Amino acid sequence: MNITTFKTLVLRETWENKSLTLAPLVISAVMIFSLIVGLISGQMFISGEGLDDVIKMEMPDVEGFEGKKIALVIQAMMGGPLLIGMLFVLFFYSLGSLYNDRQDRSILFWKSMPVSDLQTVMSKVFTAMVVAPLITALVALATQLLSLILFTPVIWMNGGSAWSILWAESSLLTVMFNDIAIALMVGLWMAPVLGWLWFVSAIAKRSAFLIAVFAPLGIMLVEGMILRSAHFAKLIGQHFSQIEYIVQGTIESGHPFTLMQSSGFWIGLVVAAMFIGLAVYIRRFRDDSY
Amino acid sequence: MSRIVTAKGLSKSYGSFDALKSVDFTVDRGRIVGLIGPNGAGKTTALKAILGLTTFQGHLDVFGFDPRKERHKLMQKVCFIADVAVLPRWLKVSQALDFVEGVHPMFDRHKAERFLGKTKISMRSRVGQLSKGMVTQLHLALVLAIDVELLVLDEPTLGLDILYRKEFYHELLSEFYDENRSIIVTTHQVEEVENLLTDLMFIKDGEFILNSTMDEVSERFVEVMVSQEVAEQAKQYNPIAERDVFGRKVFLFDGIDAEVAQNLGEIHRPSVADLFVAKMKGAQA
Structure with a gap:
């Protein structure tokens, strides 16, 4: 696969889908703004009291509560909303990626270029699974840094040492690693859903969104009525509950790769690959694209 | 080529x-x-x-x-x-x-x-x-x-x-x-x-009813403008289309002898549009 071609295809995705970069930036701006408001009102609340007293007052049962935890809590608080935002962005990105260009007929322009449909679809998969998580991770890291910086003067004002409470224990390298690792693992965890969305995106003649959402619901309903069972719903629920591995793994083992111990994760990847393969095939051979 | x-x-x-x-x-x-x-x-x-x-x-x-x-x-x-x-x-x-x-x-x-x-x-x-x-x-x-x-x-x-x-x-x-x-x-x-x-x-x-070079087309197809008097005579040469222009008849012939055509009246090169209409109608008949 030609590297220049592939790079151009991925760039094309970012041109069309501004939300890949815009959404995390907006979420980050909102969080930073809330943090500033929170810090100012918190400072008014703390007033005369020393910061350490306030922390002990809030979390009295934590013995020897150290700055390390503060830094990690800040980091988790700042990263979480960005990851949730990423899930939404990826949902709509994937659903539109093989559908919108058929609606506005620009597929005829893209198909007039010497690019195979496999390359086209893979550029979208790469954008969703690698580019979007990396952007999210970078924005998360910047947001976390900025919030530590914002905390610093507050700690100073309250007579604490920002260095020992925040910065010395913030383990920025670990956080950076985890930001990237978590975002990538969340993307991989979502892969079967994205695969389904690409499949719908490639096959739907209209109302891709309704098909993407109501086809699975319909399967659940039919299964419930005919077989009086809910295996399909359970299957999906089980997959979604695997997000626990990412959260727990990060808290307990310090990295999110514990998700890889789950067989469901690997089955999800196989399902994703199957859907992506189908999407390529449909994109290549469907007739009514023109 | x-x-x-x-x-x-x-x-x-x-x-x-x-x-x-x-x-x-x-x-x-x-x-x-x-x-x-x-x-x-x-x-x-x-x-x-x-x-x-x-x-x-x-x-x-x-x-x-x-x-x-x-x-x-x-x-x-x-x-x-x-x-x-x-x-x-x-x-x-x-x-x-x-x-x-x-x-x-x-x-x-x-x-x-x-x-x-x-x-x-x-x-x-x-x-x-x-x-x-x-x-x-x-x-x-x-x-x-x-x-x-x-x-x-x-x-x-x-x-x-x-x-x-x-x-x-x-x-x-x-x-x-x-x-x-x-x-x-x-x-x-x-x-x-x-x-x-x-x-x-x-x-x-779904079928090609004409497939040739423009040179062949202009050799093969001839439009002749004739007066009403010779219209009947012209029809004997099996025109593929006819139309009226200012009281005269215009016939479109497929493969008519050049000399015969000249004797009938004024010769023109048919436009592609006229040829198209004639061929489409002809294929229908």
Whole structure:
């Protein structure tokens, strides 16, 4: 696969889908703004009291509560909303990626270029699974840094040492690693859903969104009525509950790769690959694209 | 002169509808082929087959490739403009250039920028902000700057006003066409292309009812304007069409002896449009 071609295809995705970069930036701006408001009102609340007293007052049962935890809590608080935002962005990105260009007929322009449909679809998969998580991770890291910086003067004002409470224990390298690792693992965890969305995106003649959402619901309903069972719903629920591995793994083992111990994760990847393969095939051979 | 497209027994059906009924045709290097037919005749299906955008039965060879299997390799030698205004609205002009430069090895960016310099199109504009005519100019600038050997145009000027239509074909001839390159064009506006074409193909209900060079066409088909008195005499030569013009009759003959025609009345070269109408009616009868 030609590297220049592939790079151009991925760039094309970012041109069309501004939300890949815009959404995390907006979420980050909102969080930073809330943090500033929170810090100012918190400072008014703390007033005369020393910061350490306030922390002990809030979390009295934590013995020897150290700055390390503060830094990690800040980091988790700042990263979480960005990851949730990423899930939404990826949902709509994937659903539109093989559908919108058929609606506005620009597929005829893209198909007039010497690019195979496999390359086209893979550029979208790469954008969703690698580019979007990396952007999210970078924005998360910047947001976390900025919030530590914002905390610093507050700690100073309250007579604490920002260095020992925040910065010395913030383990920025670990956080950076985890930001990237978590975002990538969340993307991989979502892969079967994205695969389904690409499949719908490639096959739907209209109302891709309704098909993407109501086809699975319909399967659940039919299964419930005919077989009086809910295996399909359970299957999906089980997959979604695997997000626990990412959260727990990060808290307990310090990295999110514990998700890889789950067989469901690997089955999800196989399902994703199957859907992506189908999407390529449909994109290549469907007739009514023109 | 080398063959670039060879079709043998090319068929395509959509359910019970036969869009192409086992047709044979060839396109040679350096030709400008007009593929003319009413809606639903199979024009677009034939073009789609050549471009690898549809499945089909039969044999089709384009630059030695099977379009079904090697479409992306084929697209290095072939480009197409399908209808106007298929560029996406969100695309910026500069991004369009970056994109084609990134994916097409035969693209000459300077050439495209030179074309755009002659227009009012700004590099920073989005396609959605341009008029339909300007979008066509942009598309043409992109495609003409690609050094391909075959250009396929499907109704390229549909919906454009006359100024842009004239300019479109002018640019096409002056900037793209030479003896090493070929063009296949379909259009409803036959009058606009008839002076460009070197070859003419009429297609009706999935079959070719005319497939010859323009030179052959002008030798074979003759229009004769005769007075009412000799109209009966002229009819003996089996005209394929007749019409009234200012109290005189105009007959269109397929393969009439030149001397006979001259004796009947004034000889004209029939327009492609008149020929088209005659052939379409004839095929119906």
